[in-house]
Amino acid sequence: MTRQSAVTPIAGKGPAKAKRLRGEDVGVPVRRMDLAYDDQLPLAWFDGNELISMFLTGFSASLPEGESHFIHSVRLFQDRITDPVLRAQIRAFIGQEGHHSKEHDTFNDAMRKRGVDIDTVEKRMAASVKRWKKRSAKYQLAHTVCAEHFTALLADVLLSKHPEMLDKMSPQARTIWAWHAIEEAEHKAVAFDVYEQTVDDRKYLQRVMVWVTAEFMAKNTRSAWTLFRGTGQLRNLKKWRELFALLRTLGGDTWKDYKDFYRDDFHPWQHDNRDAVEASKKQYLEGK
16 A cells, blocks of 8 residues: 655645755654743633643643653654754754743642642652663664654644634733644654555554553543642532533544554554644734
């Protein structure tokens, strides 16, 4: 079965040049945000709902360690790549993910100052990363490819399928989530393309995805429950209903795209959301 070409730059970029390519040349620009938070960032920063806010905050708390491992796993294979476009995309991927770690550290610290138990989630994630690093380089890269599929699905929800979700966030929280979603979309194929050009074992990748899916669901559920306990809203049925409605929307709107990963001819840019990405950049990242 014929596979889609491995390297798929963002539309509008020209062919690779002989010079050393930068991230913006290959559709993966590295942006420095330097976001800050003050007392105007509410604890219930998503639509006034503490449970949804803590569900997403729990995800955020896992990101600095998780993003660092994404960088680590791709670097294990970086020297094997000869394609100049993909090499530039790898450098930009590392830059973007590094800034994601930094910015979510800042966001998490703001939540920590409001009494949210960020430390417990971070310690669990650090322990997971330590275990992953004991596995083979092949497994670590495959794990990253699978995790990047999840972040691409979530980015597509925020930017394309349900952009109104960003409107429900408080202004201070909205910027980090919009920016992060945009960059996850921009680099969603980088780890995949590295895997295809070096490992090229699709059946193994599909098997790892089964495990990563179970792990992703379990870890995020546990993180959310850890943070829910500090909200004082465990008996608020209205807010539970709103949370479950959101989860049903997320599950329903990502299921088909999630399953596509198991096709032998799958490539991330078959889910082409570049128009939504460009529109979101104009709305949220003007001048960045």
